[in-house]
Amino acid sequence: MLRASLKTHPEPNTGDAPATIVAEATPSGHAGISVVRLSGASALAIAQGVVGRISKPRHAYFRSFKTSRGTVFDQGVVLYFRSPNSFTGEDVVEFQGHGGPIVVSTLIQTCVEMGARMARPGEFSERAFLNDKMDLVQLEGVADLIASASEQAAKSALGSLTGIFSKAVNALVTSVIELRIYIEASIDFPEEEIDFLAEPFVLERTTLIEAQLRQILKQAEQGRRLQVGFSIALVGSPNAGKSSVLNRFSGQDSAIVTAIPGTTRDVIREQLLLDGYPIQIADTAGIREATDAIEQEGIARSRQTALMADLSLWIIDVTALDLTPLNLSRSMLEQQLVSAEAVLFKDQATRKRLVVLNKLDLLPESTQRALVDLLAADSDTFTVSAKTGLGWDHLLSGIKRMVGVGDDSESLFSARTRHIVALSEAAHYLAQAKKSLMAGLPGELMAEDLKQVQVALGEITGQVTSDDLLGKIFSSFCIGK
Ligand SMILES: Nc1nc2c(ncn2[C@@H]2O[C@H](COP(=O)(O)OP(=O)(O)OP(=O)(O)O)[C@@H](O)[C@H]2O)c(=O)[nH]1
Ligand SMILES: [Mg+2]
Secondary structure (H helix, E strand, C coil), X not given: CCCCCCCCCCCCCCCCCCCCEEEECXXXXXXXXXXXXXXXXXXXXXXXXXXXXXXXXXXXEEEEEECCCCCEEEEEEEEEECCCCCCCCCCEEEEEEEECHHHHHHHHHHHHHCCCEECCCCHHXXXXXXCCCCCHHHHHHHHHHHHCCCHHHHHHHHHHHCCHHHHHHHHHHHHHHHHHHXXXXXXXXXXXXXXXXXXXXXXXXXXXXXXXXXXHHHHHHHHHHXXXXXXXXXXXXXXXXXXXXXXXXHCCCCCCCCCCCCCCCCCEEEEEXXXXXXXXXXXXXXXXXXXXXXXXXXXXXXXXXXXXXXXXXXXXXXXXXXCCHHHCCHHHHHHHHHHHHHHHHCCCCCCCEEEEEECHHHCCHHHHHHHHHHCCCCCCEEECCCCCCCCHHHHHXXXXXXXXXXXXXXXXXXXXXXXXXXXXXXXXXXXXXHHHHHCCCCHHHHHHHHHHHHHHHHHHHCCCCCHHHHHHHHHCCCCCC
């Protein structure tokens, strides 16, 4: 119904049937086997030109591969998938030949001589979409699965690929359509309009859709995090233990640690996984009034890194604080932190950050206990020892909470920024619809907002979309996909 613009997606080769396309589906290089894929109306005829007669779909033929001049250049397995039972929905032939660059380029060249053309990046996926084999979310799931950096990320990508995300969005679209139909009907019968819209179930439905939308948005944000991860900057005064914290994160001596303040000059970055979430963590130069030009540059980079990160950990040497029993109160502690922060970050807008009081092991045990008790209810100040690992797990769960990664709920599907944007847009229009409903405004307003909700949701799966968006999505895929 809303697919209006889709089937007109431009095919550069004019004429009726889209061109038959060819590309290597496996990574190029030297390997035991590599797969070359042909898709389109002439796929079978072209394949027969290379390997002789094949006819049975889903049957493994072992054949010699010949050039258009009849020279044998390889032998291997050929598989034919008859339309519509293939990845693209078109006739598809897969050649499994030996994995050498010369063999593969000869095979592709032969197919081109026989009438195929080289596939553009993502073109196989694009055809699968245009032939209704998979929706956009599912195809993005394929790309995410391939790019996954952890088991959890792969699992969530599989969720998108198998349609969990699409189903959730489609169910929501159905509810919105039902509500729209009802509201539109009330507009068509204006004399009864008041009764129609005042029915309690209209507000109930709207509220229910709102809750479902919020839930999907939360899951999508988590799914996106699993794919793209997040960045953490370690910042603070010289000698606070930033490099030691980095080393504890990475489990190795990635950064130089010495007792000399000003050890770290450059930004040192490490990639690691936190419960399957890819994180980029950056150790930075300690911030102070430096006179030496190298250190000044390092400090400028520290501030910049903190500004760009999703989360900053502000590392403080706990032994530098006044923790005499007299001063060991929340307000005194906060006062000390506030003045330290003013020095460190100057007028920089405070971003998402957690305070990490490091070197806990150096405090007398009684002070350690008193401090931990004092901060028990505090969700953004942590006490740790980078040296002994004291308090580490508590800090990790604080980080996860801060970046919106649930401890309990696992991510059901992978998602991308464009999905989050569309879901947020849908939520915006839905809130607007609810507002006009509650204010007793004319049904037309609510109907228009609900339509926008539907359009935004339709963009996710590709029910409503522009050629522009399609081009952008598929061109980010690699060739052969
Ligand atoms: N006892 C103890 N010592 C620590 C701890 N963390 C760091 N240190 C020591 O503190 C000193 C400074 O540690 P670094 O990790 O180099 O500190 P930094 O913040 O990176 O310092 P700069 O790079 O100079 O800004 C070293 O002597 C570390 O061994 C800790 O948790 N406990
Ligand atoms: Mg350092």
